[in-house]
Every structure is written in C-alpha cells, then in structure tokens.
Amino acid sequence: MGDTERVPSLDTLPAELLYQLLDLLPCENILISVANVCRRFRSIAHAYDRYDIDLRSISKPTFHKICRSIRPVKVISLTLSDDEKTPGQIGLFLSVFHIKLFRRLRHLTLINVAAKDLMTISSQCQLNSLISFTMNARGQHIISPLKMITRAIALPSLCKLSLTSIGCIFDRISWPTDCLLQNLKIQTCTCQQFLTLLSRLPHLKTLDIALYEFRSTDARSTTIHRSLTSLTMSIGHTHITSLDSLLLLTPSLVNLKLIINSCDAEFLSQCFSWEEFIQHRLTELQKFEFFFTVCHHRQDSLFDIETLIDSFRRPFWLEDKRWLVCCEQTKSSKYRTYLYTVPMCISRFKYLKPFRKIFSTVDNLPSNTTCRVSTLIVDLTTRLMSSLFKRDDPNSTTVEFGQVTDLVLFVYGEQIRESMKFASTLIDVSQLQHLSISLYSDIKMDDDPTVYVSTLLKSVRNLRSLAINFCWPCNKYSDNLKSIISMVPRHVHHLQIDARSAKLIKEVFEQIVNLSSVAFRIRGYQPLQSEDILAWLTKRCSDFTFVNTRDTLNVWLGKMEPEPNELLSPNKRLKIND
Known part of the structure; x- marks a missing residue:
C-alpha cells in the first residue's frame, strides 16, 4: 500500500452515507455519543x-442532555x-420548547397526555407536514382531544392515525367527507362506529380496531369497502x-x-364453513391469522x-394456503378451548400447560x-399448579417462550423457591426486560422470600422495570x-410497589439511588396525603416531575440529595450516628 493511500475508516465516509447510518441510531446516541467523537462527527x-x-x-x-442539544428545525x-x-x-x-418551533414535524406520538398539555400542543403546533399521529389521552x-383529532384528520398529508x-x-368526531387517511388504529369502539369508519374513509387500506361486541343485527350497512386490504x-x-x-x-x-376473546361452542363448530367462505368471498386473502377463546361453564360442555x-387438515389449509x-x-x-393459527398471533398469553391437551x-x-408472545402470565397460586414442579425436566435447556420480555408472576407461599426456578425454565431470562411479582400471604415463618x-x-441481567x-x-x-x-440491581431503572403508608414511601425514597422512576400503588383503607409526600420530596429532590391519579403516584426522579447526616453507599443510604 502506497504512502498516499488512506486506510478506509468510518471517518472517511461521505456525509450522505453517514446520514443514512444515523437514521438507524437512537437520538441520544447521536447527540451524546457521536457528536463528541471528533470535530467532523460533531459537524455531521x-x-x-x-x-x-x-x-x-x-x-x-x-x-436534559437531549433538550440542550436538539434543534427543533432538525426534528421530523x-x-x-x-x-x-x-x-x-x-x-x-x-x-423547555415552544412546540411551534418543530415546523418540520412529520410524526408525532403523545402517550398518556394530559388535557392541558394537549391543549397547548393543539393551539401552537404546526401540523402542516404531519404524516402520522398517535395519541393516548388520559x-x-x-374538548382538548377532540380539537387535536379534528385538526389532524383534516390534514391532506396525514396517512396514519392511532x-x-x-x-x-x-x-363527536367530524370525519371529512373524503378523508385521505390510509392507516387507522382505534381502541375501542362500537359496531356502529366501525361501520361509520368504513363509510367515511374510502381510501383506508389498513385498519386495526377493537370492538366491544358484534351481532348480525349490527351489520346493517350497504357500504362495500374495496380499498381495505389489511384488517385486524x-x-x-x-x-x-x-x-x-x-x-x-x-x-x-x-x-x-x-382475535375473539369470548365466542361460543357453536362458533367453533361452524369453522368448516370458512374454507368455502374464503374461496368465494375473500378471494384475494393471502394471510389469515386468528385466536379464538371459548369459556365452558362445566366440564361436560367440553x-x-x-x-x-x-x-383444518384439508388441502386448502395445508397445501394451498x-x-x-x-x-x-x-x-x-375454568374450562377453556383455544383455536389459533401458528404462530400465535397474540402478544399476551397465560400459561396453563399441565392442564391442556393439544391437537394440530x-x-x-x-x-x-x-x-410473538412478549408477555407471559404464570399464576402458580392454584393448588393444581403444584404438579408443575414434578412434571417438567429440571435439566431441560429448551424454553417454550423464547421471545418473552414481560413476565407476570403470581407465586404462593411455601413454593416460592420452586416457583422462581420453574419460571426461569419457561423463558429465556436474558431477554426479560419487565418483571412483575405478586407474593401471597401464606409463607412459612422460617422462610425468607427475599433470598429467592x-x-x-x-440472573435477569437486562431487566429494566420491576413491580413487586x-x-x-x-x-x-x-x-x-x-x-x-x-x-434491586443497578440496571433496573423503574420500580413499582404498593404504598400502604406515607412513612413507607419516604423510607423507599431514602433507599433508592439508581432508579429513574418510581410508581406507588396506593393501597389501604385511608387515602394517603400525596401533597405532604410531594412537599417532603421537594426538599430531597430538586428536579422531579409526577403524575398523581386516584390510586397511583408516579414520580420521575432527578438527582436525590442526601440529608446532611447521611452517607451514600452503593445500595442504600446509611445513617451516621451523631
């Protein structure tokens, strides 16, 4: 290699190619990490x-680091x-920002937004370039959500709405006569509202919707929607x-x-008619997924x-489709029957393996x-579930739910040790990010559940959220x-616990060091005085925000300031004797 030849490196790539690489990175990586590598990367x-x-x-x-670094005109x-x-x-x-400065905004998502904040955004935000809008109002x-929705759906550029x-x-939503919306997700609505959508949105291609109930008498519509190609x-x-x-x-x-959460036995018994219905009525259907649940009141109704x-073993299902x-x-x-396509098309599943028979x-x-199951619910509090610990092979290295990131555990008393071990055989614990544990009351006095x-x-190294x-x-x-x-390991950032007294809440705040947020579920017969707790917290944390609902106090923490007579240790604050 000659002296004049340069060794290829990331620093020598054209700016246009680096921009494409930045498209794949989270904003904090660009603003905090990439920008501090060198002068050229800072310029990029x-x-x-x-x-x-x-x-x-x-x-x-x-x-705060992101807010100091971003320029609204650069945000889409x-x-x-x-x-x-x-x-x-x-x-x-x-x-921190005047929302109208984000004039190039194409995608906007607001999660659990309050009415006053939504009013500010609706009155100030420039929405002319908006392509997609997602909103979950609390x-x-x-008035505020209605005003925002009305503004959004009137935009000719808007293609996706959730x-x-x-x-x-x-x-109360006034849908435009010829609305150009192509992708819509709504939870939840009535049957009549669903039919209204079909009649008012002629350009709709993708629809994801949840209905309370649907009866044949509700489908009184002559509107045939031929543009819709995907329906969930x-x-x-x-x-x-x-x-x-x-x-x-x-x-x-x-x-x-x-996905039908409660259908009757007759529904499943008529499944043989689906083959003919699809062949004659849904001739363009290429992908069909379903998950149906039947609840039986008695064992003899199975x-x-x-x-x-x-x-479903006919050539139409196995060979053609x-x-x-x-x-x-x-x-x-309870006795239940599930009928579903493989792989399961649901993200949340309750584990009942020892008590099921399966045919495919x-x-x-x-x-x-x-x-596709990302949330697994394992209730080990029933008496029958004790058979789990005897049937499963403890030496097995295969897990049935390898993509689960959210685990909900209900464990019972004297079997806490076995329950924890069994749960770790169901999932790949290295994938787990959210864990919820409910520990029940009949625990042996000589047992210490905290050890388990x-x-x-x-063992859960990627855990980010813990509820106890x-x-x-x-x-x-x-x-x-x-x-x-x-x-609690240092990699856990969010904690959710029951709050049974103001004293306990303060003791928790004294102990936490590495957490980013804490949620207190208010339990007990007497309501807690959250104003007093927040006033006390103001003295200990100069930078915190909160959302206070009827039964939960959620706090987003800043830097906790120790009392003058406290010393910080890696795991907790220790009192120093005078």
Missing part, C-alpha cells in the same frame, strides 16, 4: 436534519410520554353469522387477523377438539409457535419490601 450531527426524538423510558439526566419525529416511567415529561418538555376531558381511550368522544380486529364476543356479515363488507382483504381440528392451525383445551379453575394440523409444530427474589433478580406486590400483613410487608429494594 449538527447538520443532520432527520432526528427521531423518542423520549420514552429515558432518565431525567438524559432528557417526536415521541413524548407521561406513562409510569416518565410521568410529567410532556409538561416539562413544553416548558382523563375524561373531551387513537386510544377516545370512546367518550368518538361520536379484536372482538369481545360475536357469533359466526355476525362475523361473516361483517367480512362481506371488506371483500378485498389480503391480510386478516381476528367437546372433541380432535374432530374440530380435522376440518399453508395455514397451520392448533386447538387446545385447558382444565384448570401437523404432527410436529414449528419451533416458532410462541415467537434476590437470586432471580441477579407483597400480599401479607403490613408489618412483615414493610421489612421485606425494604430488603428487596436494597437488592
């Missing part, structure tokens, strides 16, 4: 004008959140004839996903699921059957809770 980060500012789940110090996507991990963030952001206010918690204002529906309850009448209105579907699954179907029945405290359209189910919880926490609920008497609850908090 300064000139970059496609910033996606996503402030969900970040710490308060990182929030903005996500603000007042959820339990960053309560009060939206109001704090609006106190509270029962109507709305949550708008049931009380849906009927979650329905509380319906009948097979009602579902058919609804799908007749959308004959051009290419992708269809159906039916033969092997006969049911036979209707290659849609694999599975059916299972559970026999725990193929002998060996593929390994990705549960690949500590062992589990140490102790269901035993208050005196033991306080002692064990403080022990657990002292064992």
